[in-house]
Amino acid sequence: MNNELQPIGVFDSGIGGLSALRHMMDVMPDRRFVYLGDTARVPYGNKSADTVTTYARQCASFLLSHNVCMIVVACNTASAVALDLLTHEVTVPVVGVIDPAAAQAAFVTKNGRIGVIGTRATIGSGAYEVAIVRHAAGRNVQITSQPCPLFVPLVEEGWLDHPATELIAREYLRPLQDAGVDTLVLGCTHYPLLKPLLARLMPGVTLVDSGECAAHTACSLMTSSSIQSDLGERLTVYLTDGAPQFRPMAEVFLGRTVATPSIVSLDTHTTLGT
C-alpha cells in the first residue's frame, strides 16, 4: 500500500463538514480528499451517543473502503461521542474537531473564560470541557457551554443575518456574555457561516473555528508522518441522500464549486468491529 496515492477521508453528518474541508484544502493544497456527508440521516446533533457512534463507525468504514490514509471526523457531535472508539478501531490516523479547537481556545484565552457553543449532543457530552481543562494544563479556566440547536436549521435555510437569527443568537449568547468570555469555540461545523453575526454580537471575543483548527492538526500530522496523497482529482464527494437543496449550500460551505456528488448507501457497508 502506497500512502502517497491515498486520499484523506473526511466525514460529517451532512454538509457542515465542508466548512472544515475548505480549510484542509487551503492548508494542504497538494492533497486529495474523499468527503462523505451522511445526508440521509442528518442531523446527528439531536441523536443519542449510541446512534451517533453507530453512524460514525459506518462512515469510517465507508472511507476506509476508499483507501484513505487518514480520517478527519469533521463533525463535532461524532467527535464528541465516537472519537476514542474510532481511534482504537481504525488503523489510520483519526483526527477529530474537538481536541484541536480545545487546544486553541486554551492557548488564546487571556482571562481564562471560554465559551463553547454546539449541538445538544456535543454540549451534553461534556467533551469540550474535558479537552479544554486538559490543554489548560493546570491554569484556571472557567468554561460556559450553551447548546444552540436552532443554529443548524437557520444556517441550512441560509438565514445567516436574518433578524430572527439575530434574535435567537442574542438569546443563546446571553449566558456567555454574562460569564465574560473572551474566547468562543464554534463547536459545530455549521457555525462558521454565522461568524459575521457572532462577531458583531460578541465584540472583542476571539472566535475559534473547530474545522479550521482540525485542518491545521491534520496538516501537521500529514507532514510529520510523511503521509501523502497523490495529485489526481482533488475532491470526491459522496452523500447518502441527494436532496436538491444540499448542492448550493455545499458550495457556500466549501467556498468552491462542487462536482456532482455520488449518492451512496451505508447499509451495505460492514460496520467496523462487526
Place this chain on the structure above:
Amino acid sequence: MNNELQPIGVFDSGIGGLSALRHMMDVMPDRRFVYLGDTARVPYGNKSADTVTTYARQCASFLLSHNVCMIVVACNTASAVALDLLTHEVTVPVVGVIDPAAAQAAFVTKNGRIGVIGTRATIGSGAYEVAIVRHAAGRNVQITSQPCPLFVPLVEEGWLDHPATELIAREYLRPLQDAGVDTLVLGCTHYPLLKPLLARLMPGVTLVDSGECAAHTACSLMTSSSIQSDLGERLTVYLTDGAPQFRPMAEVFLGRTVATPSIVSLDTHTTLGT
C-alpha cells in the same frame, strides 16, 4: 388471524406523529396502537423522495411484523412521497395524512383560496395540490403553498410562542395572507403545536389539522371494515433512537403520559418488496 386482536400501526419520522395519534386515541377509545417514531433518522422533510420512500417501507415492514390491522402514515412527508407505493405493497389498509386534510380543506373553504404549509419535501412533492384539486371536484380553487422548514426545529425546541417563532411565522405566512386564503392546511404533524400562534397571525382563517383529519378517516375505515383491535395495553411506542429530549416533547405532542419507549433498529428488518 383475528383482526379483533390486532393493533393499529402508526409511524412518523419522529415524535410529531403523536399529535395525530392523540386524535386517533380520542376518536377510537377502544383501539390498541403501536407507534413507531424513526428518531434515529428524523427529520424526513429535508430528504429526497427516494430516501423517504426507503425509510417509509422499513417503517411499514416493522409495523407489519407487529401484526397491525392498519397502517396510518402520520407523517406528511412520507404520505406525500410514499403512500401510493405502500398502498400497493401492503395488504392491510394504509391511511395517509394528506388526502384526509385535502378533502377537509376543499370542503370548508368558502372563497376557494387554500393555503398549505409543510416541510420542503411535502411542499415540493405537490401532493396537496393534486389532492385538493381532486376533492374540489371541478370547483375553482387557488392553492398557495409555503415550505416552513424552521417550524419543526422551533417546535422541538419548545419555542411555541417565542418572539423568534412569531417573526419567522410572519415571514412564512405573508404570501398566504397576500393570497387571501380562508383555509390553512397544517401539512406537518409538528404544526398543531403552533395553532395558537398561527390562529393569532391568521385571524378568521380555518386551520385544518392533517393528523386530526387522518384520525377520522382511520376511524371510519375501522368501523366500516369492522376491523377491531383488542383492549389490552393501549399504546406501545417504539423509537429508533433514544435521545433524552424526545420523552418530554412526546408527552406534549400526545397530550398523555407515554410509557418508556422501546428502542429498536430498523436495519435488521426486511424492507418491503426486497
